[in-house]
Amino acid sequence: MLEKLDLSKRIDKETYKSTRKEQSERLGLLQRNCKEAKIPVMIVFEGMGASGKGTQINRLIQALDPRGFDVYANDKSTEEEQMRPFLWRFWTKLPAQGRIALFDRSWYRQVTIERFEGKIPETALPEAFHDIQSFERQLTDDGMVIIKLFLYISREDQKKRFNKLESSGETEWRVTKEDWRRNKEYGRYLAVCEEMLEKTDMDYAPWTIIEASDRDFASAKIITQVADCLEDALKHRLLRGERKEKEVPVRSGKYQNGVLSGVDLTKSISKEAYKKEMERLKEKLESLHSQIYRLRIPVVLGFEGWDAAGKGGAIKRLTSHLDPRGYKVYPTSAPNDLERVHHYLWRFWNHVPKAGHIAIFDRTWYGRVLVERIEGFCTEAQWKQAYQEINEMENHMANAGAVVIKFWLHIDKAEQEKRFKERQVDPAKQWKITEEDWRNREKWEQYESAVNEMLVRTSTSYAPWVVVEGNCKYYARIKVLKTVVEALEAKIKEKKIDP
Amino acid sequence: MLEKLDLSKRIDKETYKSTRKEQSERLGLLQRNCKEAKIPVMIVFEGMGASGKGTQINRLIQALDPRGFDVYANDKSTEEEQMRPFLWRFWTKLPAQGRIALFDRSWYRQVTIERFEGKIPETALPEAFHDIQSFERQLTDDGMVIIKLFLYISREDQKKRFNKLESSGETEWRVTKEDWRRNKEYGRYLAVCEEMLEKTDMDYAPWTIIEASDRDFASAKIITQVADCLEDALKHRLLRGERKEKEVPVRSGKYQNGVLSGVDLTKSISKEAYKKEMERLKEKLESLHSQIYRLRIPVVLGFEGWDAAGKGGAIKRLTSHLDPRGYKVYPTSAPNDLERVHHYLWRFWNHVPKAGHIAIFDRTWYGRVLVERIEGFCTEAQWKQAYQEINEMENHMANAGAVVIKFWLHIDKAEQEKRFKERQVDPAKQWKITEEDWRNREKWEQYESAVNEMLVRTSTSYAPWVVVEGNCKYYARIKVLKTVVEALEAKIKEKKIDP
Numbered sequence: 001m002l003e004k005l006d007l008s009k010r011i012d013k014e015t016y017k018s019t020r021k022e023q024s025e026r027l028g029l030l031q032r033n034c035k036e037a038k039i040p041v042m043i044v045f046e047g048m049g050a051s052g053k054g055t056q057i058n059r060l061i062q063a064l065d066p067r068g069f070d071v072y073a074n075d076k077s078t079e080e081e082q083m084r085p086f087l088w089r090f091w092t093k094l095p096a097q098g099r100i101a102l103f104d105r106s107w108y109r110q111v112t113i114e115r116f117e118g119k120i121p122e123t124a125l126p127e128a129f130h131d132i133q134s135f136e137r138q139l140t141d142d143g144m145v146i147i148k149l150f151l152y153i154s155r156e157d158q159k160k161r162f163n164k165l166e167s168s169g170e171t172e173w174r175v176t177k178e179d180w181r182r183n184k185e186y187g188r189y190l191a192v193c194e195e196m197l198e199k200t201d202m203d204y205a206p207w208t209i210i211e212a213s214d215r216d217f218a219s220a221k222i223i224t225q226v227a228d229c230l231e232d233a234l235k236h237r238l239l240r241g242e243r244k245e246k247e248v249p250v251r252s253g254k255y256q257n258g259v260l261s262g263v264d265l266t267k268s269i270s271k272e273a274y275k276k277e278m279e280r281l282k283e284k285l286e287s288l289h290s291q292i293y294r295l296r297i298p299v300v301l302g303f304e305g306w307d308a309a310g311k312g313g314a315i316k317r318l319t320s321h322l323d324p325r326g327y328k329v330y331p332t333s334a335p336n337d338l339e340r341v342h343h344y345l346w347r348f349w350n351h352v353p354k355a356g357h358i359a360i361f362d363r364t365w366y367g368r369v370l371v372e373r374i375e376g377f378c379t380e381a382q383w384k385q386a387y388q389e390i391n392e393m394e395n396h397m398a399n400a401g402a403v404v405i406k407f408w409l410h411i412d413k414a415e416q417e418k419r420f421k422e423r424q425v426d427p428a429k430q431w432k433i434t435e436e437d438w439r440n441r442e443k444w445e446q447y448e449s450a451v452n453e454m455l456v457r458t459s460t461s462y463a464p465w466v467v468v469e470g471n472c473k474y475y476a477r478i479k480v481l482k483t484v485v486e487a488l489e490a491k492i493k494e495k496k497i498d499p
Numbered sequence: 500m501l502e503k504l505d506l507s508k509r510i511d512k513e514t515y516k517s518t519r520k521e522q523s524e525r526l527g528l529l530q531r532n533c534k535e536a537k538i539p540v541m542i543v544f545e546g547m548g549a550s551g552k553g554t555q556i557n558r559l560i561q562a563l564d565p566r567g568f569d570v571y572a573n574d575k576s577t578e579e580e581q582m583r584p585f586l587w588r589f590w591t592k593l594p595a596q597g598r599i600a601l602f603d604r605s606w607y608r609q610v611t612i613e614r615f616e617g618k619i620p621e622t623a624l625p626e627a628f629h630d631i632q633s634f635e636r637q638l639t640d641d642g643m644v645i646i647k648l649f650l651y652i653s654r655e656d657q658k659k660r661f662n663k664l665e666s667s668g669e670t671e672w673r674v675t676k677e678d679w680r681r682n683k684e685y686g687r688y689l690a691v692c693e694e695m696l697e698k699t700d701m702d703y704a705p706w707t708i709i710e711a712s713d714r715d716f717a718s719a720k721i722i723t724q725v726a727d728c729l730e731d732a733l734k735h736r737l738l739r740g741e742r743k744e745k746e747v748p749v750r751s752g753k754y755q756n757g758v759l760s761g762v763d764l765t766k767s768i769s770k771e772a773y774k775k776e777m778e779r780l781k782e783k784l785e786s787l788h789s790q791i792y793r794l795r796i797p798v799v800l801g802f803e804g805w806d807a808a809g810k811g812g813a814i815k816r817l818t819s820h821l822d823p824r825g826y827k828v829y830p831t832s833a834p835n836d837l838e839r840v841h842h843y844l845w846r847f848w849n850h851v852p853k854a855g856h857i858a859i860f861d862r863t864w865y866g867r868v869l870v871e872r873i874e875g876f877c878t879e880a881q882w883k884q885a886y887q888e889i890n891e892m893e894n895h896m897a898n899a900g901a902v903v904i905k906f907w908l909h910i911d912k913a914e915q916e917k918r919f920k921e922r923q924v925d926p927a928k929q930w931k932i933t934e935e936d937w938r939n940r941e942k943w944e945q946y947e948s949a950v951n952e953m954l955v956r957t958s959t960s961y962a963p964w965v966v967v968e969g970n971c972k973y974y975a976r977i978k979v980l981k982t983v984v985e986a987l988e989a990k991i992k993e994k995k996i997d998p
Contacts, residue, residue, distance in 0.1 A: 083853040083855070084851050084854070084899065085851065085896055085899035085901075088851050094841055096840040097841075098840070127898065130625070130629070131891075142843075341537070341595040341596040341597070343637065343638060343641045343643075345637070349586075354582040355582040396584050396586060396630055
């Protein structure tokens with residue numbers, strides 16, 4: 001998902017200055033309140049080399065009362081530390097209640113850099129992740145606030161920064177050959193980081209991805225994010241006790257990860273090209289379908305997207321050439337009485353496809369973090385927890401050999417309006433458009449913010465999100481079929497190699 | 500720990516009948532209340548073959564309103580089930596809110612029977628355990644009550660029961676050759692079960708061990724335990740909302756796992772034998788100490804026990820021949836101000852020994868589940884959670900190569916009184932005895948119940964509890980030194996084989 005992020009985000013000097021002034025005052029106040037409320041805080045800075053962790057820490061602490069925090073740089077562990085369990089160095093650095101500890105790199109070194117360098121055996125990874133999860137769970141259960149920031153820059157950007165550092169005698173020492181190696185094998189290192197983010201993005205200690213190409217933008221996002229987290233922590237201290245948590249309004253999302261904003265909606269293809277390509281793909285799909293049946297590969301396809309984004313049309317084209325005995329389409333609407341008295345994932349578990357079969361979901365379990373979140377049908381704790389629960393469910397299916405793909409059909413607000421209006425005048429489509437569609441449309445920004453968070457938190461190596469540029473229906477349908485065809489081919493190949 | 504349980508527990512027909520009558524009424528009422536409160540309940544029956552799971556389920560449901568529960572027998576998975584992720588068959592059997600589902604064997608098959616039979620590769624185990632943990636966590640987070648019962652009988656007992664079953668044409672089919680294999684390799688199967696119990700004994704879904712040699716005793720314990728759990732669940736539904744949970748009085752412990760009751764306190768040795776053996780062990784220990792230093796093996800020894808049980812004396816004998824540069828003794832008393840503003844495990848993490856060094860704790864982190872539990876210094880949720888937190892900490896140390904042993908020095912109430920009185924008259928020992936010691940003594944039964952639970956929940960393969968028969972000081976000291984010597988020898992051997 002990282003590579004899908006919009007790294008072009010910038011902020012001008014003026015905006016930065018004003019944001020910084022305003023947020024610094026806010027943060028200073030929040031720090032004092034946390035001190036009073038005896039809330040201990042850990043702020044973790046991880047990310048790509050030369051993404052500016054040091055600079056950002058320095059900028060952040062300007063806003064803090066120096067009597068209230070400590071900064072720890074965590075390079076390779078010392079001899080003292082190597083002679084003890086690896087979490088020891090961090091347990092001994094825990095901030096006392098009311099204090100803040102900032103970590104320049106942290107307990108994630110093992111599962112990122114050292115894994116990349118092959119210093120930790122792959123077999124030791126599950127244990128390492130488990131140790132990290134219980135460490136953070138134990139601390140947060142005890143009232144610790146853990147804020148985890150991952151600073152992300154592109155390979156090219158990193159290369160530029162390394163060269164710049166090396167060009168000066170004062171800074172060249174800061175670029176090691178390990179740094180260069182991670183730049184040369186950027187893709188492989190990225191994969192390692194993404195698995196780390198997937199495995200450790202817990203509801204009790206979530207990650208925030210910082211687009212760090214523009215230092216000022218990053219600083220503004222970091223200071224705002226840290227302040228938001230402290231505010232939440234204080235709020236929950238007060239709220240703790242109430243039966244049902246108050247629903248927190250979705251934030252302005254000024255600094256949300258801009259996955260959607262990075263999507264190029266001008267993509268399109270001609271009707272002729274569409275027809276030709278569609279024929280080719282349908283035939284391919286037909287033969288692949290019988291192969292996955294013989295090879296007993298289960299397939300789970302989820303469709304989400306804006307109203308009128310074309311989910312139905314895409315599903316229709318996808319299934320038109322499939323053997324009806326081999327697939328099922330499950331439309332998802334509001335839960336019925338029986339579903340309402342079960343866990344929200346229960347109804348989807350009931351539709352898990354048999355090996356060799358395809359299950360297509362028109363709207364999915366992601367309703368929990370979209371409509372249920374926005375409409376307040378579940379508590380904040382519940383939808384925050386859902387990211388992990390959903391990842392665990394999809395991971396479980398993938399481990400059972402399933403192909404799991406989720407499509408987000410994306411269109412812009414103008415295109416939606418156009419389609420809504422068409423539907424109103426077309427007697428054949430009028431049933432498709434309701435008052436509610438217009439009401440949802442009014443919440444576009446809230447949904448956009450929720451979708452961005454969903455895409456970042458739940459697009460995983462084992463169950464990726466595919467954002468489909470949907471303004472041109474032809475283009476969208478082709479992309480959907482193409483994605484499915486390629487995923488099935490890959491899985492079949494894999495299965496034939498190691499059955 | 501299982502093999503340490505007292506399986507001699509019996510209950511006479513009369514007591515059973517009256518208990519059953521009384522608890523059946525209670526359970527019936529609780530079931531109705533849970534239905535009203537919309538609390539879904541899962542009751543899991545696992546355990547040794549022929550331990551009477553079927554019988555016990557039948558007896559239990561007699562007390563339940565048949566319209567409110569379902570029973571599921573989970574033998575080998577069907578073809579339908581094998582074609583789906585292994586948790587699917589259980590997700591689809593979830594009880595609706597207000598209903599009860601009973602499982603004769605469950606999602607634990609994989610990590611017990613199938614692991615024992617080598618049907619699941621060891622490398623797949625961490626994932627299997629992780630799947631089980633998240634499954635139970637997701638359900639309990641959603642308000643499910645999960646009651647897990649493990650029925651335990653001895654190898655001999657099992658053999659008798661198999662033979663009895665086979666002696667009748669009607670029942671012989673029930674004994675398979677797999678059953679016999681697990682009886683022949685009872686020890687290996689036990690180890691598999693114990694690891695399963697360790698890894699899945701979560702505060703949100705704890706295990707209850709049922710001594711099942713006597714069917715009536717087991718039935719009485721099960722029905723009482725189930726009723727207690729439902730009562731707790733209802734109580735928490737009401738409590739949920741209050742800032743601090745009310746401390747629940749430790750239960751009568753009528754059916755507590757009788758680890759202590761099974762300890763033979765008559766064990767003793769003569770002064771002469773003691774002296775001779777002590778000399779031998781001290782010399783051994785001396786040489787072992789220098790070896791673990793060279794091999795860089797860290798050692799963690801924890802001492803808990805009744806007041807005046809002889810912790811001090813044992814530690815003195817243990818250290819008298821050790822090189823003072825190689826070990827440290829940490830006495831643990833009430834936390835100081837700095838400790839009080841940190842996580843309760845923090846102060847112990849600060850004393851984690853370097854590789855090659857020995858850390859001896861006179862009283863330990865187990866205060867959380869003993870004095871803090873009894874005196875209400877922490878909430879019920881906190882001490883219940885502590886079992887898992889402590890196991891995770893000790894597991895982390897063990898994985899870092901440490902030898903971790905915990906000693907419970909055990910004496911009976913009469914012996915303690917004798918020693919208290921001696922201390923009062925002996926000027927050299929008067930300082931050792933305070934008013935508080937007498938006060939604690941009054942809570943003997945509460946502590947006994949807490950100690951029994953602690954021993955069962957935290958005695959693990961990687962950090963075992965050793966219960967030391969302490970009425971004879973000589974015997975106790977020898978047993979402590981002997982245990983340490985043998986553990987060090989074993990570790991050194993292991994380390995030399997695979998450094």
